[in-house]
Amino acid sequence: MIIKNVTLETVCGITSPLPKNERMEVAFAGKSNVGKSSMINALMNRKALARTSSQPGKTQTINFYNVNSEVYLVDLPGYGYAKVSQSEKEKWGKLIENYLHKSPMLKAVFLLIDIRHEPSANDKIMYDWIVSNGFDPIIIATKLDKIKRSQIQKQLKLVRTGLGVKPGTVIIPFSAETKQGRDEIWAYIEGLMKE
Ligand code: GTP
Ligand code: MG
Numbered sequence: 001m002i003i004k005n006v007t008l009e010t011v012c013g014i015t016s017p018l019p020k021n022e023r024m025e026v027a028f029a030g031k032s033n034v035g036k037s038s039m040i041n042a043l044m045n046r047k048a049l050a051r052t053s054s055q056p057g058k059t060q061t062i063n064f065y066n067v068n069s070e071v072y073l074v075d076l077p078g079y080g081y082a083k084v085s086q087s088e089k090e091k092w093g094k095l096i097e098n099y100l101h102k103s104p105m106l107k108a109v110f111l112l113i114d115i116r117h118e119p120s121a122n123d124k125i126m127y128d129w130i131v132s133n134g135f136d137p138i139i140i141a142t143k144l145d146k147i148k149r150s151q152i153q154k155q156l157k158l159v160r161t162g163l164g165v166k167p168g169t170v171i172i173p174f175s176a177e178t179k180q181g182r183d184e185i186w187a188y189i190e191g192l193m194k195e
Pocket of ligand 2: 059
């Protein structure tokens, strides 16, 4: 994908209505700090349009990035952030659930999992949630630069089995540092744009 222009077009909190976009949307879900916003920046060739932080809980709204007026990359708030109150967690859960459930232009959901760790109970819940909304999640194994090459296959297997993914599930290793996996993710999105 040749990036011509990108804008943060819509920011949705719990009380804001979802935008009625005319272009396809693809969303990125995953626990706090897994690297969703960093990955969106890497996809858009931007350093910091999507705000990132080493502190979990940075993205607290649903952010719609318009790319070339062709497709929206949708940054979702992370889950599993311990320092947030239970009522906040429930609000974010509802926000994400409502979005997955009610977005006619949402064509694919990517679920990001840190390649270093076995998926958590929340990751599994999120995976099942995405499936129950009728999507086949594409798994992105993030922070690839943090492990040795010799560990990659073993860790990918841990992610697959930990989530209990359906056979044929696409899993793409990715690093926002080296940009490895970027072209593969765009190729997948561009494939959807042609459907
Ligand atoms: P929330 O908005 O809190 O849900 O987090 P997020 O999933 O958007 O994570 P974010 O992109 O803010 O990244 C969290 C931290 O991980 C930041 O310090 C990033 O620099 C770092 N990070 C993200 N991706 C990578 C990666 O591929 N490699 C390395 N080494 N660090 C990464
Ligand atoms: Mg974020």
